[in-house]
Amino acid sequence: MSMQAMIQKSSSAERAFAAPDQPGEGHTGLGQADCVWWPWWRITLSELWVKEPNILKPIKYYCVDGTTQDAIPLTPNKAAFYRDAVGHWHMTGLDDVAATDSICIPVHEAIRMAVYTRQEYEDSKRILESPFIYDAGIDAEMKISKDDFEKALAANSLAKRELHQALYWQDYAFLLSNVQSGLSEIISTAGAFYESFCSYEFVGIPKKERNGVRRTDSPETRFATLLLHIIFVRMHSVLDYLVKLSLEVERQGVNFDIYPKLRGLNAQFGDRKKIDINKAIGTVFEDCVFIRTIECVRTRIIHDGHLSPNQWIYEVWDGEKISERYILFPDMKGNPGSFDSSGNRRSFYGDDTKINAILPAIIREFYTRTTLTLSMLRDKLLENRRW
Structure with a gap:
């Protein structure tokens, strides 16, 4: 794959995973000032959303105590694992x-x-x-x-x-x-x-x-x-x-x-x-x-x-x-x-x-x-x- 093709593919992926500009179903309505922006995903103050065709899905956090949450656990005893927007696993508290x-x-x-x-x-x-x-x-x-x-x-x-x-x-x-x-x-x-x-x-x-x-x-x-x-x-x-x-x-x-x-x-x-x-x-x-x-x-x-x-x-x-x-x-x-x-x-x-x-x-x-x-x-x- 040429470098230009890779750049185009990356841009397409970025657009596909971008959070919506307008509030909709399941959206917090927070503006850009309330969010941290990344190339393929965006993290709001309380949730991380992945955009699929006509669907907004919150990422699930699988906690060490055997429970699941839809928001990032904020306490040390609630460490959790989650998939990012492209499906890679991560652990809270560790930038692996x-x-x-x-x-x-x-x-x-x-x-x-x-x-x-x-x-x-x-x-x-x-x-x-x-x-x-x-x-x-x-x-x-x-x-x-x-x-x-x-x-x-x-x-x-x-x-x-x-x-x-x-x-x-x-x-x-x-x-x-x-x-x-x-x-x-x-x-x-x-x-x-x-x-x-x-x-x-x-x-x-x-x-x-x-x-x-x-x-x-x-x-x-x-x-x-x-x-x-x-x-x-x-x-x-x-x-x-x-x-x-x-x-x-x-x-x-x-x-x-x-x-x-x-x-x-x-x-x-x-x-x-x-x-x-x-x-x-x-x-x-x-x-x-x-x-x-x-x-x-x-x-x-x-x-x-x-x-x-x-x-x-x-x-x-x-x-x-x-x-x-x-x-x-x-x-x-x-x-x-x-x-x-x-x-x-x-x-x-x-x-x-x-x-x-x-x-x-x-x-x-x-x-x-x-x-x-x-x-x-x-x-x-x-x-x-x-x-």
């Missing part, structure tokens, strides 16, 4: 896009300047225009086998150094791209979790029994808890990629006469002892309860297949209305960062910790630690820049 882009963009640039000198980059522009560099062995869009890939490398012997350097740069940058996509998927999966957690009618309870605390188990319950599991598994994947990226940042001297193998290609989070910034305070490499908790939860999910043996969702009923939903989290009192255990029993619930209530704080701290980690890696890259 700005948090990742503001650090990942300069790290991407620093990686390029660590791999290339300015002249090398200029001389390699022809090679860098080839989809072979970006897609071969990575993306299904390029239909190429391992044998054909290796034949292509051998056939370009005159420019092999430039070809190897370009491939290595993209492999290196791909590590950071996986961190970015992982962070995005954490928010998206958390949004999907809270949507299902807040929206499903998990079990048909007779009216006469709709009072007090009821526990539910159904296919929808299990689907919601599956999404919860994925969040922690994806967090640990980001930790793995941050180790791989750190090992490459600290690498000295790369021989481009051959296609270089990434130093951290097979590294996992357990290999963090090999990196210079291991145990750095405030990073994902700090030896702390928070990181040990992420590791412990992920290990249980991977090896046991669940966080809790019985995957209940509890509902607090008040007549016809559900005032709260929650999922209990096993105790970690004896050794913080590890589940309490006695003999064969490893799931105790004496603290009444609700994982749905604390998950937003976990995600927020994970973003903060990841951002600081990437900032330290960027500084290291700039110390060794070749550009």
Whole structure:
């Protein structure tokens, strides 16, 4: 798609999602002075509206207590997830896009300047225009086998150094791209979790029994808890990629006469002892309860297949209305960062910790630690820049 076509498409999308100029059904009638304007959506003082053909729909906010609201929750215990006008998930109190882009963009640039000198980059522009560099062995869009890939490398012997350097740069940058996509998927999966957690009618309870605390188990319950599991598994994947990226940042001297193998290609989070910034305070490499908790939860999910043996969702009923939903989290009192255990029993619930209530704080701290980690890696890259 040409740049002009992209601009036209963006303009059309902006017009499609623009809030109406005149008050209508469901519109507050607030003027421009009462609103914050964004390219594809507008936020009024109390609501965010998405325009579809002849319809104005308020965005729903899926709150941590299992309820839904049509306005932004303003209290800390009412953190919520919502979709923006183009369908992307966000969490209130966390500018996730700005948090990742503001650090990942300069790290991407620093990686390029660590791999290339300015002249090398200029001389390699022809090679860098080839989809072979970006897609071969990575993306299904390029239909190429391992044998054909290796034949292509051998056939370009005159420019092999430039070809190897370009491939290595993209492999290196791909590590950071996986961190970015992982962070995005954490928010998206958390949004999907809270949507299902807040929206499903998990079990048909007779009216006469709709009072007090009821526990539910159904296919929808299990689907919601599956999404919860994925969040922690994806967090640990980001930790793995941050180790791989750190090992490459600290690498000295790369021989481009051959296609270089990434130093951290097979590294996992357990290999963090090999990196210079291991145990750095405030990073994902700090030896702390928070990181040990992420590791412990992920290990249980991977090896046991669940966080809790019985995957209940509890509902607090008040007549016809559900005032709260929650999922209990096993105790970690004896050794913080590890589940309490006695003999064969490893799931105790004496603290009444609700994982749905604390998950937003976990995600927020994970973003903060990841951002600081990437900032330290960027500084290291700039110390060794070749550009």
